[in-house]
Amino acid sequence: MTYHAPPPPAVVLTDLSRGFAGKAVLDRVSLQIPSGQFVALLGESGSGKTTLLRALADLDDEAESSGTYETPESVSVLFQDARLLPWLSVLDNLVLGLRRPDGRAAALALLEAVGLGDKAEVWPDTLSGGQKQRAALARSLLREPALLLADEPFGALDALTRLKMQALLHDLVRRRRPTVVLVTHDVDEALLLADRILVLKDGRIAEDHAVRIAHPRQAHHPDFIALRGRLLASLGVVAGTV
């Protein structure tokens, strides 16, 4: 019998703490994320989701810090706003700073994959909000990141565009298999996309759920409904109050 050791985790947090002005936001968080896993991070407003993501992205110089974290070398970050430079075409935004000989061809292929094949040469300001987010998604995947960190990437989009973006993200991630950490307020978004859902509370990971529902996931699946109920309750939403 051949023994296959499990692949090393892509992300390892060990006693990671972060705080601001003496107030702890993350309190000795320890966590391992296997390579290729899609993790959604839920938590009430102010629970530290963005702080955790910014720590992993190395974007938190201002925080009081202790503990350690390990991430892969290639990391892409996707924010709620697309952050496209208005003075560059969509294509030039994608390839800016990219060191790949096939960069432009790869960027064009990704624009095609996100449904913006005809928008390569236009200015970002001529795109709708959803189109800008699709361009930003293409830009982050063009780096072929081993780790994709996404902070409420669809939070500013209307409900219909959001559903389309979720399907697109699922499709692209399934093909490329980066490890993903997605911060979201949207319990259904977490349930539709993630292999694992973490709930942050009082600076710690209070809950850690494996989501074993087959794709494509349906919101009326009994396991979906059951886990949604548990997650909403732990986020302080009482069923039947709206």
Ligand SMILES: Nc1ncnc2c1ncn2[C@@H]1O[C@H](COP(=O)(O)OP(=O)(O)OP(=O)(O)O)[C@@H](O)[C@H]1O
């Ligand atoms: N740069 C900063 N300076 C001071 N306090 C900060 C800073 N960044 C975050 N905080 C504080 O840390 C706490 C956690 O913030 P964080 O943005 O991580 O929460 P969150 O869970 O992402 O919230 P939300 O869901 O509302 O986006 C908040 O009390 C916030 O005010």
